[in-house]
């Protein structure tokens with residue numbers, strides 16, 4: 438099976454590329470910056486230039502492709518708007534897939550879409566889900582929770598750098614998940630016909646409160662966190678305020694995304710069935726505490742290496 442991965446340079450996309458290559462798939466990546474994506478080529482993927490905001494670049498990327506995994510989304514710092522990528526770009530991608538007779542389309546969506554359809558990105562994701570279903574391309578939609586990877590920037594780094602951690606004052610627990618595990622589900626769905634034309638709500642094995650994540654990071658870092666609470670109403674206000682300005686649209690949507698993922702989801706009943714459907718052993722799923730432990734061990738080793746190199750340099754200077 439030949440795969441086209443859109444968003445292969447992203448946090449989730451790169452894990453999908455890596456695992457697909459390990460599993461022996463022929464992997465092509467639609468990328469808009471060949472230099473930035475060079476690491477994917479080193480891993481063994483074929484790179485093809487494509488940009489979702491330039492629809493004419495999409496069809497050539499689909500030649501000979503059986504299945505498409507779409508893990509792309511607009512980047513916060515980009516000049517292109519969310520609408521150009523997450524709506525117009527995705528419509529063009531679906532249309533091109535239909536013409537190219539693609540046999541499966543995996544779409545990475547987000548949880549809690551219905552509650553937040555007032556937020557443009559969520560409205561677009563919901564709309565794309567509908568268009569995909571109407572397209573008659575066999576699809577699998579994953580509605581995803583927050584990623585462990587995002588928590589490093591949100592919690593671990595501020596603690597290590599003595600910077601404040603901003604959290605909302607709502608006590609909701611979120612079932613974050615490691616992108617390596619999400620990638621497993623995406624790729625497994627390609628081998629399971631019963632996951633065709635279905636939508637799955639994918640969350641991690643345990644719900645985490647912000648306070649629990651902070652405590653975990655404090656223990657691992659051996660440092661206390663400076664916690665600043667921001668009321669969810671203020672977050673809503675700032676996202677509405679920024680949304681008035683074109684330049685603020687991306688920022689406001691990102692802020693809104695934090696809020697969306699902070700809605701409690703109880704996966705406990707459905708998770709077991711999900712793992713059974715995908716034939717994935719729950720014991721193989723990365724737990725958040727193990728993920729953070731690995732991160733801190735790697736980081737502390739790196740810091741020790743840097744210290745060692747500095748001491749060696751000082752010694753050489755003295756000699």
Ligand SMILES: NC(=O)c1ccc[n+]([C@@H]2O[C@H](COP(=O)([O-])OP(=O)(O)OC[C@H]3O[C@@H](n4cnc5c(N)ncnc54)[C@H](OP(=O)(O)O)[C@@H]3O)[C@@H](O)[C@H]2O)c1
Pocket residue numbers: 443444445446447448449450467468469470473487488489490507508509510511512517522526545546547548581582583584587
């Ligand atoms: N992060 C989360 O916590 C979370 C939670 C729920 C759902 N999701 C969804 O999961 C998916 C993956 O998220 P992520 O955090 O891994 O995304 P990400 O790290 O922000 O990566 C976005 C990817 O999309 C690509 N892209 C952006 N604009 C493009 C364009 N015009 N043409 C082609 N490619 C373009 C980027 O390429 P460049 O490298 O060239 O910029 C990058 O590869 C997204 O659909 C996201 O909405 C994410």
